[in-house]
Amino acid sequence: MRRRATRLAGGVTLVTTLAVALSGCVASERDAEGGEESGKDTFVFAASADPGSLDPAFASDGESFRVARQMFEGLVGVEPGTADPAPLLAETWDISEDGLEYTFHLKEGVKFHDDTDFDAEAVCFNFDRWANWTGLAASESLSYYYTHVFGGQGENGKYESCEASDAATAVVKLKSPLPELVPALSLPSFSMQSPAALEEFKADEVGGAEDAPELSAYATEHPVGTGPYTFEEWKTGESITLNAFDGYWGEIADVKSIVFTVIAEPTARRQALEAGDIDGYDLVAPADVDALEQAGFQILDRDPFNILYLGMNQKAKPLDDPLVRQAIAHAIDKEALVAAALPEGTEVATQFVPSIVSGYSEDVPTYEFDQDKARDLLAEAGQENLELEFNYPTDISRPYMPDPAAIFEAISADLEEVGITVTATPEPWSPTYLDTIQGSEKHGLHLLGWTGDYNDTYNFIGTFFGAESSEWGFNDPDLFKSLADARYADVDQQEELYKAANEAVMEFLPGVPLASPVPSLAFTDVVQGYPVSPVQDEVYNVITFSE
Template sequence: MQQLRLTRTRRAALIGLAGALAVSLSACAESKRDEAGGGGSGGTMVFGNTGNPKMFDPIFNDEGETFRITRQMLDTLIQNKPGTAELAPSLATKWTPSNDGKTWTFDLKQGVKFSDGTAFDAKAVCFNFDRWYNMKGATAQSQMIYYGDVFEGFAHNEGTTKGEPVYKSCEAKDDHTAVLNLNRAKGAFPAAFTLPSFAIQSPTALQKYNADKVTGSGTSITYPEYGYKHPTGTGPFKFESWDQGNGQITLVRNDTSTMPQPAKLDKLVFKVIPDENARKQALKAGDINGYDFPAPSDYGLLRNDGEQVLIRPSFNVLYLGINQAGPNGAKLQDPRVRQALAYGINREQFVRSKLAEGSEVATEFVPKAISGYTDDVTKYPYDPTKAKQLLKDAGAEGMTLKFYYPTEVTRPYMPNPADTYTAISEDLKAIGINVQPVAESWNGGYKDDVQQNGKQDIHLLGWTGDYNDAGNFVGTFFGRPKPEFGLTDQNNQGIFKALADADAAPAGDAHTKAYQEANKKIMDYLPAIPIAYPTPAIVVGPKIKGVVASPLTDERFDNVTIG
């Protein structure tokens, strides 16, 4: 879910004013909610999204606003138990690895159909895996972020992915048994099978609507009609419409679903309201039934108004990125300078004053809930005197750093980017750093500039975990050369190898210990500075029942009632 997701996706531009969006919800939705008041089932739930989705073919997505919607329509082989990062059955009732971790056998749920009426079976599972592996075109491959991260290569690499593929083949042993063969073990499995990008979709619909015809490049990428109008899965809801001009996506109950049963709601509407305050006012007015990422300062007020503020367990990290290949790369390559920045930030005060209840100071890039976390890492407590001395020793007193931070966005790890920037920049100024601020819209090029173009010296980003594996955090950040940090094959001090070794270790004690050792190496080298483990919330109205807050922002609405 999620540097949110910190990668190369681009979402459609928002149209219209946030305030207008907040109050332009349909009267039909409101009347449906009222009708549901007695019995609890039926009706329409309207949820306030923070931004527009990209489109609805999840293999080309890597960000939360899209995944929130696709999770309601499309199922994966394995899912997470509600409210946790624990694994639970979904389309697969059982998953069994071979001793060497190179083969995974999935026993599939029987009697399941896609929303187009076609059968879900082992052939459909293998069709999807083969589709991803055989994807053609540099543009299409470049947009398959999670496939590239997890499976590391295609049948024919045409984009930036250059690795030898993890995937080898898929065999439909019978209608209800799919066997996945790998070229090598992957410690991220089985947890990575929960990724929304790996949802199983109808082969018939994918072929009918030419789902693989991705064209263009850069900011001018065109996706086929399938992703905008015909996403077809086995989930409790199915796609009805997307009014892009008004930022409204409408799903309806999928009466053919057995996953685990049809939804209780008649309709589920997602309304794009970019401004957090406008979302709050829409909830108070009864125009929406819930929204994500309320400001921590509003928790008490919302509760006093009778709203339900559901706190998620922390499964994310906020960090200050350091670009060793940026405008001041030569100075930032000196470990004393990076250490000075870490000692100079008062993270305890920031967490207390700016973040929600339950948030903690981050000591590494892996949250405590993740297997691979270790307390035995080098720590950098607030010590401005030591920071000034390190800058002096490095000859970097009075240096100017170009500090990028995003606007027009609320992230689980960063509820208010401007406040976060202000707090950290004031700390840096206090140790003698000159800060040159660069504010840039999240959907207006921010992620490209800091992740791909490397224009910054330092920047704010973070990550919400997609699945319970340390590699999803540190492997995503530091596992290979990235312009975001200026890490190269030459200067990473063994971090790449340590993470590759950990990733290749099958799940278990060896896998955990390997990541703990990698985390120690990362915090010694300090390619960036972990700031906090925030605890984001989701808020719903007093009549909404059945929403379970998820650490992965993986809330499902199939069991929701309004009463």
């Protein structure tokens, strides 16, 4: 049955055509007497797309992170069912009074999958790796999270150094305070990876171009972490297989193998579940929820800890004109969009943070659905017969965007009603869409969104608008400063400063926040204890199978 959530601290809530024929879903295990005991030990999960990279340091998308969380761990994890940080490979940490020195006390006896030791030297190797990327490896499209959290590589960044004072103690020093460092380290992008494997398989040798990078063998064939599962095989466009790590320091329940099978279309994922080819899938189409529930499948809901938005690249004129951006905002019927293309329970958005995040403001400028006003603004801007490119992804469902084509169709129809002709530019999510939007200026209007990584306002609006970027194409030092002031303010001042920053963002209107959808997952009744997380920190070693 559908499990609804109960309110948690910090504003987060918790809930406790391709169908691939898979063999090995039921495995035989020998008991102590040498007989055979049948029992399910493979968990088959339908992903909506291939990961962009098996190296989480070079990833920023949910499908990459879903796989990475099974293989990799960071110094900091997440308290189950919340967005709050918790110890993981670091058992405790100390922070200096000036906020410039973090001392991490590490879990001992942990091994990487290649049987090398996880220790303080490995921690410092990873921090130094992130800080010293150059060329394509340092581009926003690849080192996205490091760039946005630490401010950039080398002299541009906030990282100064890391020292292994002993095998179990790593001391990280910063050039300037970074208040969200601890929760940020829970991101898969900051996972600990084997220094030996990174060097052997030349992880940082990236070829190609910024909008079409060519990753190393490490990122496609040889990822090595400390997590409960090890990499076995990636059949591009088909599946990824992981196996339990015999040397794992923690517990592994019933799932000894994981198969992520790639099924792009929501209808095909539903059919695969109904046929028994998979055990579960994410991003259930809103129209399928009731039918699956009635058929006896489990439906689990995540809270809407996300934002779907229409981005506007101001390098693509006349999107640099605020009158044009305002006209586009007034042209879109968000209520109708939610009713037609998004799940039940979806919240219409007024700003680029969900309503449960601290810093959400009731006083942001709003742009109500008013197509007459949109036409007037276009006339004032001299753009009555405007033509715009409209980029949207294909072959993907995201928590904030379950059906990109349907969302595109609804918005483009609204825009055409006010005299804006759109040129549709659909593009496969993997491997090109994010590279186009985040790594080039070759886009105009575009659909994208964000699932929060942790409960912090900067993780939303700071990630979007804290500095100049290819996605938005503008440079506004005053806006960047207002976000930085809020980020580094005393805790008792942050909420009001973030509210003011939210109001400034919506006054400037770099894009149109559309909605915060409710993502749903579906499983067979055999799957027990799936660890639903508002930030998708869902590791399968805790899952059990019923008879």
